[in-house]
Amino acid sequence: MNLFRTKVFSNLTKAVRYCKKNGPKEAFYASLEAFSKNRNQSYKLEIISEEEQQKQRNHKFLYPKTFSILIPAYETKPEHLKALLDSLRDQTYGSFQAIIADAGNTNQVEQVVKHYLECLPEDLKEKFIYKKLDANLGISGNTNQALQYATGDYIGLLDHDDMLSVNALFEMQSAIEDKMKQNIETLLLYSDEDKCNEDGTSFYDPHVKDKFNLDLFLSNNYVCHFTVMKAEILKELQLRTDFDGAQDYDLILRFSNRLFQEELANLQIDPESMRLSEPVQDIFNNKITHVSKILYHWRCHSNSTAENPASKMYAYEAGKRAIEDFLKQRNVVAKVVYMKHLGFYKIYYYGELFSQRTEIGLLGGRIIKNNRIYAGAMDEKGNVLYAGLHKRFSGDMHKAVLYQNVEAVDINCMVIREELMPLYQKYFGRELCFFQEEDGLKPVCTKQEIHQELLSKSIAFCKEVRSLGYLILWDPDWEMEL
Numbered sequence: 001m002n003l004f005r006t007k008v009f010s011n012l013t014k015a016v017r018y019c020k021k022n023g024p025k026e027a028f029y030a031s032l033e034a035f036s037k038n039r040n041q042s043y044k045l046e047i048i049s050e051e052e053q054q055k056q057r058n059h060k061f062l063y064p065k066t067f068s069i070l071i072p073a074y075e076t077k078p079e080h081l082k083a084l085l086d087s088l089r090d091q092t093y094g095s096f097q098a099i100i101a102d103a104g105n106t107n108q109v110e111q112v113v114k115h116y117l118e119c120l121p122e123d124l125k126e127k128f129i130y131k132k133l134d135a136n137l138g139i140s141g142n143t144n145q146a147l148q149y150a151t152g153d154y155i156g157l158l159d160h161d162d163m164l165s166v167n168a169l170f171e172m173q174s175a176i177e178d179k180m181k182q183n184i185e186t187l188l189l190y191s192d193e194d195k196c197n198e199d200g201t202s203f204y205d206p207h208v209k210d211k212f213n214l215d216l217f218l219s220n221n222y223v224c225h226f227t228v229m230k231a232e233i234l235k236e237l238q239l240r241t242d243f244d245g246a247q248d249y250d251l252i253l254r255f256s257n258r259l260f261q262e263e264l265a266n267l268q269i270d271p272e273s274m275r276l277s278e279p280v281q282d283i284f285n286n287k288i289t290h291v292s293k294i295l296y297h298w299r300c301h302s303n304s305t306a307e308n309p310a311s312k313m314y315a316y317e318a319g320k321r322a323i324e325d326f327l328k329q330r331n332v333v334a335k336v337v338y339m340k341h342l343g344f345y346k347i348y349y350y351g352e353l354f355s356q357r358t359e360i361g362l363l364g365g366r367i368i369k370n371n372r373i374y375a376g377a378m379d380e381k382g383n384v385l386y387a388g389l390h391k392r393f394s395g396d397m398h399k400a401v402l403y404q405n406v407e408a409v410d411i412n413c414m415v416i417r418e419e420l421m422p423l424y425q426k427y428f429g430r431e432l433c434f435f436q437e438e439d440g441l442k443p444v445c446t447k448q449e450i451h452q453e454l455l456s457k458s459i460a461f462c463k464e465v466r467s468l469g470y471l472i473l474w475d476p477d478w479e480m481e482l
Helices: 003-022 024-040 050-058 078-089 108-118 138-147 168-180 231-237 247-263 280-287 309-329 396-401 418-428 452-467
Strands: 067-073 096-102 128-132 154-157 188-196 203-207 227-230 288-299 334-338 345-349 360-369 372-375 414-416 434-437 440-443 471-481
Touching: 067 078, 067 138, 067 168, 078 096, 078 108, 096 108, 096 138, 108 128, 138 247, 154 168, 154 231, 168 188, 168 288, 227 231, 227 247, 231 247, 247 280, 247 309, 280 288, 309 334, 309 345, 360 452, 396 471, 414 418, 418 452, 452 471
Parallel strands: 067 096, 067 154, 096 128, 188 288, 360 471
Antiparallel strands: 154 227, 188 203, 188 227, 334 345, 360 372, 360 414, 434 440
């Protein structure tokens, strides 16, 4: 089946499932948005030239690291496993080991690996380690078994039927070295990704990701593939079998909590300067690196969550429990619920948000005009995020309907932490009036037309709030109509 027919069939199947789950009205808007996206989407995988590949192979790093790639395998199709092995063999950065942990009931995987290695020269052959497991312990347990044999500085996670781009490890090594030159030790790295059809000949749906955004990540595991973590941390945390299906999500959430415990353990607000004791986003930016290149190809077939999200509902249930555990570890009292799209979550905080999450300085909503997003969340230059998007649409990767940290929000639809009220007075020179709702305090929105002076003040105010170390949270469910 060619790519066009595959995508048409896939989209129709997803539309039927969505309609059953959310009703015909929601399905209509979802299908309308999907149609407009597909009509405008054009993507061609960029493959680096042979000349560039050779240049990367010859490059000498000042701080070379070794990567251990963990591959839990279970009755993998021979052609898929061979493609995975090819993608490792061809890496332009060669300091790695690949550990294949075979939990299958047959010798299928073993035979493929054995025959594959027979054709490799000795220097490549020694990079591949095959281990037959005594029992199938699930994806987390099997990965932990592979972890026992890892000797690298960093550990990467690779599904048994996916593929890496030829420059994947080179780009990870480059990013690690760039930070080391600044005396910063990167603990977690992740790349962009795309999808490929079952035979690995066509590539589509590129996912170009954001830098690490805590509240966006609490809404959805957008980090996903290709993920690389400092070896000693992964060996300490390991994967938890109770979260199979969302084991990577759980791992990174626990890693994030580890950062809070170690770096932000004494997170406090200075009453005079209004400053947080540690700038939260700086901690994440220093320890977590987004490598903005497509380095991972997620193979789609009928049993994969990439192609059929409903095939692994247990994975989304595990994801929900992983978020709940994250919140519990931080003593945050909240409820996690599923959103309309599988794999996406919404957190409802009980009580006052700012008292539960010290790192949040402002909460903003979105402003709607003529059924489209008019204002609300902005970048630091004042460009409105998702401007012009129909209010019933969810945007790319559904980000327009997800909690997320942003650089600025509009004063006309904003709640401010009490400690920051003196700063508000400095910029706007007037008191905010509040009214009480069940989920906390809300400001009385002025509903005035936004003019440039007020917009400029909003951007400057938010910039200073971030400079004091706070995160700004955007809640697209909080809506104001002009």
